[in-house]
Amino acid sequence: MSKFDEPDHYKREDLLDIDWRPPSTPWMDTPVDLKKGTYIYPGKAKNLKVLDLPNPREWAVEEPDWKLPEDWQKRVLEGMAERLTKYRSFKIFMDTCVRCGACADKCHFFLGGGDPKNMPVLRAELLRSIYRKDFTAMGKIFGKLAGGRPLTEDVIKEWFYYFYQCTECRRCSVFCPYGIDQAEITMMGRELLGLLGIYVNWVIEPVANCFRTGNHLGIQPHGLMDTFEFMAEDIEDATGIKVDIPMNKKGAEILFVVPSGDYVADPGIYTCMAYMLILQEMGLDYTWSTYASEGGNFGLFTSHEMIKRLNAKIYAEAERLGVKWILGGECGHMWRVMHQYMDTMNGPADFLEVPRSPLTGTVFENARSTKMVHLMEFLADAIHHDKLNLDKSRNDHIRVTFHDSCNPARGMGIFEEPRYVIRNVCNHFYEMPENTIREQTFCCGGGAGLGTDENMEMRLRGGLPRGSALRYVQEQHGVNQMAAMCAIDRATLVTVADYWAPGVKITGISELVANAMIFQGENKRTENLRLEPIPGMELEEEETEDVEEGASVHA
């Protein structure tokens, strides 16, 4: 028998039997059902201690006593008051919602689960009801009649449950007539829970690791070097190319920063191998860093202060190494941080230069202040200037679709660059239905620190909208790979695809690029970076009539 944290535990027909109609009891009178498979385990005391966070202790979600500090109510209310003056977004979003319900069926967790408190509007009301009761005239006078409710321990448990069933994907915010962003509300909710020492371990352990070792996975510098050497060996097996591993190299022109998920996880590792090949082939003077070995930032899923604490190393390392500018790999939430927070929090980066491509001379004016360029911007520019030697027929066995990752989509707007790159390295590219891509893209179900296994039911449910769209192009166009420029996607979409659209593999875009790229001095390419035979390539030398048939049999 499979366990609750394994996909097999859940039957597809059960998960597809979704009832979007709310229950008969009003939501304020419906207690939260803390069911195994839907929540994530609490943050361990040792991780909170590393970060000097309040109330470190061992506790369990299913226990009635969450061991809150004595003055927990005061802490929450004072925390709210502070944030209401520090963040206009929070105050406006508390005041202006008209409950029109446009956001209701835009959330992947509501669509896949049907729990009304996962309608973004109601998830926000969980917090807004406390705001009304304690911070508005109407709520103080009319109480429940004005939509207010008292702050109890049950409310805290409800917040914990639902603010960790939101992946901060911002899809609801696209549809809201006032731009109310549930991600912002979830971030506030998680900060308030943090004041009581309530975190999930899947978030706070990576944060603690990242603080100390530079990356979420806790890989120490020598371990990272081993990992790269291991990848370099595989690269040589696949291509015959020996790649250098420039590490902590002072005076390099470019600091290259990627999410650490790509160092170890399959299939992210192939994306990382692709980076090494592509950057070297382009002749870039770049360096990796063991200290800044994480572009991702689980601080985003913790608190604004934690974003800053973890992000500080990027500019610090760029300055220490004396690079001119920073290039960033394929990651989702990393780019929300780099694009919308880094410069404000840890800038100005006046010791860096405005990024300029050494290949094409293009000056990235859009990154003039932050001095950090997205790899897809960089590659699109290089391809546009015909600087990459590509043979896209090498990817002809791949019928690929592209999953826009939430943060680069709705926190940045990088839509055309990755598509341009994909079209230039793949002949068979198919878009998923239009309400599921670009700014309307659906989350993988595991973003914002929810990509673990103990909440497997919610991940599969949250992954349904994406899985359903993927299944559609699989059936319509024979799509067999989905590209995503996000390390969390590359980890979590494997599960989603296996479950909702079995047979579709997940890949990074760089992996597709490297597989299509002709490298100087490469071996005859018969295997891709996964060391799998490339259909059609293994028989090329025979050049007889039989080849065509042989190839099609193989395919």
Added chain:
Amino acid sequence: MNILVALAAVGGLFLIGMLGGMGMGWLFGIVIPSAAFLLFIVGMVMKVLGWSKSDVPFRIPTTSGQQKSLDWIKQDRTDNPFTTLQTLGRMALEVLFFRSLLRNTKAEMVGGRRLAYRTELALWLGGLVMHWSFLIILVRHLRFMTQPVPGWVTFLERADGFLQIGLPAVFITTVTFLVAVTYLFVRRITNPQVRYISLVGDYFPLLLLLGIGLSGVWMRHFGKVDLTSIKEMMLGIIHFSPVTPEGISPVFYGHLFLVSALLAYFPFSKLTHMAGVFLSPTRNMANNNRAVRHINPWNYPVKTHPYEEYEEEFRDKMVGAGIPVEKTPEKE
């Protein structure tokens, strides 16, 4: 339950207004409306000042289109603005035409296994028609508060009544307003999800608007109230020389009292979205984050893990792995 509370509140207010107007025309015709208007203005100013007192630490626009990056990639100027002008364009589309709501879809499960999304414009249309009709009706009412009536008000009134159905002519916006408000109310009751989230504060304004609209229709088309007296009273308030003419219909007092209630309620309710929409950071900021640094007024130093501490912990391992270090360890 919430619906009944709201219904009772609106009904009660109307009755109070009618009865009050009959006995205390001075209070219900002059003092309360003036006070409500004052409360509205002061309340909304306070509200907006309160919002603007909160900081905007980060630039967090929701990007709903292609960013500005490389020259040859076409930027979506309205849904992903880069400049102030483009941002104003985005705001204008949002405020005047409810751009975001125009994207609305309705999810459906097809064949029990595939999610599909249908364009759903009823809410957008209902909302847009309600707001625009309401605005035009408000402007039309200026003819009761100005002497002489400005030409553009008369023009708008003529245009609104150009169908010339009935006597006095039925205004188009009267019909569209009532239909739209009714739709929004019915939607709130019949859509199970929306009903589930609805508070008294969601039904109350709709019913208030409906009450105001219906009493207005009654006065124009059925009750035939004494407009001259009403206008005399209104002009009196505006010119600070209040008068309470005799013979004004109680329905008018009910109408006026509901309007007063709406004005007074406005700053303390969700209706503040009228002003809030202009201040929403996900909509009123340009997505030029990497080009122009945004300043956080309360940016404070935080505890980080500097490189020196990092190297201190891992120096030997780094040296062993051939990674360059700042401080070469002493040989033993």
